[in-house]
Amino acid sequence: MASSTTITVEVDDVSYTDDVEPRLLLVQYLRERLGKTGTLIGCDTTNCGACTVHLDGVSVKSCTMFAVQADGHRVTTIEGLAEDGKLAPLQQAFHECHALQCGYCTPGMIMQSASLLAENPHPSEQEIRDGLEGNLCRCTGYQNIVAAVRSVADGTVSSNAGEAETAGVA
Ligand code: FES
Ligand code: FES
Known part of the structure; x- marks a missing residue:
């Protein structure tokens, strides 16, 4: 069994600390661990952009990153875009x-x-x-x-x- 690493990531203004396997993709972490299923997987090979989120305000394809690479960073998903109950x-x-x-x-x-x-x-x-x-x-x-x-x-x-x-x- 692969060893796990503890990461702390701020996602949609909430801080999460979790143990993750080094090979866990960021998109899998968002969807499967945090339930952020608004971030979608269309290809898993960096082609389609369905998994796009913001990392420290810059767009990234979250299937191209490991969750451990988001350690200490701020992630915004589609579910964090609306403010005060209103669509962005x-x-x-x-x-x-x-x-x-x-x-x-x-x-x-x-x-x-x-x-x-x-x-x-x-x-x-x-x-x-x-x-x-x-x-x-x-x-x-x-x-x-x-x-x-x-x-x-x-x-x-x-x-x-x-x-x-x-x-x-x-
Ligand atoms: S799932 Fe298609 S680019 Fe990430
Ligand atoms: S892929 Fe169906 S609306 Fe864009």
Whole structure:
């Protein structure tokens, strides 16, 4: 049996200390240990972006990291994006712009979009497309996803955000 390592990670503003096997992926830790099932696994091979979270505010694909590498760091998942019971603007924008169909890519898309907008609050359409190129969507054709990100950048998303209980599926 593999030896375990104790890690302490802040996830969605809550500190967790756990013993984990060195080979446990961060996405597995989030989903299986912490129950953060809004972070999805689409490929497990760094291709699809469904597992995107923020590590110290920067987007990472959580299937590409071991949980032990998050020791001492701050992780934000889709479930930590809403504030005060309200959908975050990007979550609201995806809803308003019909930027999802099956929704499988959506948590990762939103987390990557949040990172993109943090770096560049007013991206061009091409910059949005470039910023999301590591996140795959098999349903939407991307047009409405780009429109959703643009609506947040342009400030045209409704400020009357809905309840956060749908945050995990946006
Ligand atoms: S599950 Fe991580 S990139 Fe697809
Ligand atoms: S909405 Fe189905 S994969 Fe994007």
